[in-house]
Amino acid sequence: MSVLSDKNLRGYPMKPYDMVREGLIVFGVMLTIILVLAAVWGFPGKNYGPLTIKEVATKAPVAFLKRTVSYFSGTSRLQTYGPPYTHNDNHAQHIGPFCPNCWVGVIYPLNAKVDFVMQPLQQIAALDPNVATALNTYQNASAKQQTEWNNAYTSALNKAQVTHGRVVLPAGDYGPVPVLMNGMLTFARTGLLEAALTFNTNPNMAPYETNYTRPLLYLGGPIMNTVAGHFDEKGGEWGMSHIAGPYPGAWWLWPYTFLYQIPAIGNSPNGDLIAFLIFLVMLLIAVLAPMIPGLNRIPYVIPVYKIIWRDWYAKYPSGIPSNASRKRV
Amino acid sequence: MNIDKVLQKGLKSFLPLKDDLPTEMPAYVNSFGYFFGTMTLASLAVVFMSGTVLAFFGPDWWHFSSVGQFFNAMHFWSVEVFYLAVIMHLTFKFFKAAWRGNRFRTWVNGWIIFIITIFSGISGTLLQANWDAQWNSQQGKAAFNALGLSWMNWMNYTTVLTLHVVFFAGLILFFVVTHLAFVRSESPVHPIVNGGKGEIDDGNARALGEGDEK
Numbered sequence: 001m002s003v004l005s006d007k008n009l010r011g012y013p014m015k016p017y018d019m020v021r022e023g024l025i026v027f028g029v030m031l032t033i034i035l036v037l038a039a040v041w042g043f044p045g046k047n048y049g050p051l052t053i054k055e056v057a058t059k060a061p062v063a064f065l066k067r068t069v070s071y072f073s074g075t076s077r078l079q080t081y082g083p084p085y086t087h088n089d090n091h092a093q094h095i096g097p098f099c100p101n102c103w104v105g106v107i108y109p110l111n112a113k114v115d116f117v118m119q120p121l122q123q124i125a126a127l128d129p130n131v132a133t134a135l136n137t138y139q140n141a142s143a144k145q146q147t148e149w150n151n152a153y154t155s156a157l158n159k160a161q162v163t164h165g166r167v168v169l170p171a172g173d174y175g176p177v178p179v180l181m182n183g184m185l186t187f188a189r190t191g192l193l194e195a196a197l198t199f200n201t202n203p204n205m206a207p208y209e210t211n212y213t214r215p216l217l218y219l220g221g222p223i224m225n226t227v228a229g230h231f232d233e234k235g236g237e238w239g240m241s242h243i244a245g246p247y248p249g250a251w252w253l254w255p256y257t258f259l260y261q262i263p264a265i266g267n268s269p270n271g272d273l274i275a276f277l278i279f280l281v282m283l284l285i286a287v288l289a290p291m292i293p294g295l296n297r298i299p300y301v302i303p304v305y306k307i308i309w310r311d312w313y314a315k316y317p318s319g320i321p322s323n324a325s326r327k328r329v
Numbered sequence: 330m331n332i333d334k335v336l337q338k339g340l341k342s343f344l345p346l347k348d349d350l351p352t353e354m355p356a357y358v359n360s361f362g363y364f365f366g367t368m369t370l371a372s373l374a375v376v377f378m379s380g381t382v383l384a385f386f387g388p389d390w391w392h393f394s395s396v397g398q399f400f401n402a403m404h405f406w407s408v409e410v411f412y413l414a415v416i417m418h419l420t421f422k423f424f425k426a427a428w429r430g431n432r433f434r435t436w437v438n439g440w441i442i443f444i445i446t447i448f449s450g451i452s453g454t455l456l457q458a459n460w461d462a463q464w465n466s467q468q469g470k471a472a473f474n475a476l477g478l479s480w481m482n483w484m485n486y487t488t489v490l491t492l493h494v495v496f497f498a499g500l501i502l503f504f505v506v507t508h509l510a511f512v513r514s515e516s517p518v519h520p521i522v523n524g525g526k527g528e529i530d531d532g533n534a535r536a537l538g539e540g541d542e543k
């Protein structure tokens with residue numbers, strides 16, 4: 001035996017054993033249990049497919065247009081998100097000067113107006129002369145005029161009516177903005193917007209591009225929050241540890257997601273950072289428990305060990321085989 | 330110095346074949362308290378095997394073919410069983426005070442595995458290519474960014490796939506091997522002596538009358 005086990009096991013009675021056999025038996029049992037679980041329940045929860053832009057543009061065109069025009073006019077929250085996308089360090093989570101996100105900085109610069117709207121619009125303009133003209137008109141207008149059109153259009157969306165899939169606005173001066181936004185809507189409804197967003201990320205990489213930051217972020221904010229609300233998956237509802245539907249998925253994250261249920265953390269703009277630091281302390285306590293006075297006595301105070309080794313203690317009440325008092329080693 | 334010789338010597342002293350493939354165990358290893366480590370290992374094996382199949386055929390397959398859906402479900406359920414097992418395992422190791430006798434490194438090694446599996450689980454969630462993955466990448470980004478982990482690009486499918494099936498899986502494998510090597514080299518921790526009272530119970534109590542106490 002190894003020098004360690006040789007030293008540790010001297011004088012201890014041994015019994016015959018076959019480790020590989022035991023391992024194979026346990027493996028067989030586990031495999032069977034898992035096969036049964038998978039066969040009976042399949043993938044639990046709803047396993048909804050991803051939310052596509054096409055679906056949103058078709059079923060909730062006004063929500064789609066609101067989000068799109070917010071990127072277009074530069075008013076979305078994403079455009080002042082902070083690192084890693086924009087330079088608004090004041091929006092990065094921090095505790096005093098402790099701001100890991102600021103230290104990493106803007107490594108994936110994102111200009112939502114250009115990347116999400118202007119680039120696809122230019123591509124749409126190549127296919128649709130109306131959009132080309134509108135784009136031209138818009139770009140030649142003064143900044144003040146652009147802002148007025150954007151604002152008028154944005155507030156008109158609140159009174160928009162949808163008839164047969166068409167979005168009808170109350171009369172008003174929106175300049176070329178409705179043509180542009182309808183161009184985006186039509187394009188989105190073809191199901192091509194994700195592809196455009198993905199491949200525009202780096203056109204030189206087109207056939208290999210797998211960076212889905214843009215299409216994943218596009219529907220972020222109000223749209224995805226609404227959908228998540230339908231599935232009880234908001235952070236305040238145990239967030240990540242949930243899967244769609246009533247089932248807990250990653251229940252082992254509960255000690256972490258639990259922290260978000262504390263209003264002071266869940267509602268704080270720095271909640272993630274605070275929750276994580278608390279979790280880190282919890283984890284450290286668990287890892288170092290054997291060295292923490294008090295905690296390392298719990299196994300003696302709650303003597304589960306007496307049950308675990310009950311056969312052994314029945315034979316050797318003190319715990320050592322010779323039954324004699326032991327010396328220090 | 331002959332490196333092979335040194336390694337031979339190290340293996341002979343710390344992991345001889347007799348410990349790698351033991352044919353006997355101390356008599357006190359006779360309890361459900363030892364079952365969960367094996368259960369963890371067994372379920373982990375199913376995680377790796379089902380995951381390998383998923384890796385071969387890809388997301389369209391595991392979402393849209395019935396065999397694929399079955400393997401997807403198997404991967405999911407093996408992870409659930411794994412966590413049940415590992416949490417029982419560490420609970421029982423805690424109640425056995427199994428860190429005694431220099432086994433603290435085994436204990437810490439165990440926690441390292443546990444922490445890596447959490448990251449592995451998150452990367453797996455993001456790989457699902459379904460609504461949950463999409464939503465978690467939205468929600469998770471706030472946390473990852475806040476923690477200064479944005480340099481790992483969690484929205485690049487290739488990055489996440491590689492992290493999940495190569496990097497985290499490899500780390501888990503590595504630390505499981507060291508865990509088992511520690512466990513086998515040290516022999517199972519002794520039952521607690523005299524309720525842990527009196528002398529310091531270092532978990533390596535030695536039977537008397539066997540000669541060599543110093």
Ligand code: HEM
Nearest residue numbers: 363366367369370419422427435436439440442443517518
């Ligand atoms: C993938 C995860 C893990 C696997 C596959 C694993 C596997 C095992 C196995 C097979 C054993 C020997 C059998 C037994 O005593 O149950 C063992 C022992 C041990 N494990 Fe783990 N383990 C894992 C995680 C952990 C964790 C998270 C901890 C604690 C935080 C831990 C702490 C220990 C300790 C202290 C021992 C030595 C027990 C003794 O000497 O009696 N392990 N592990």
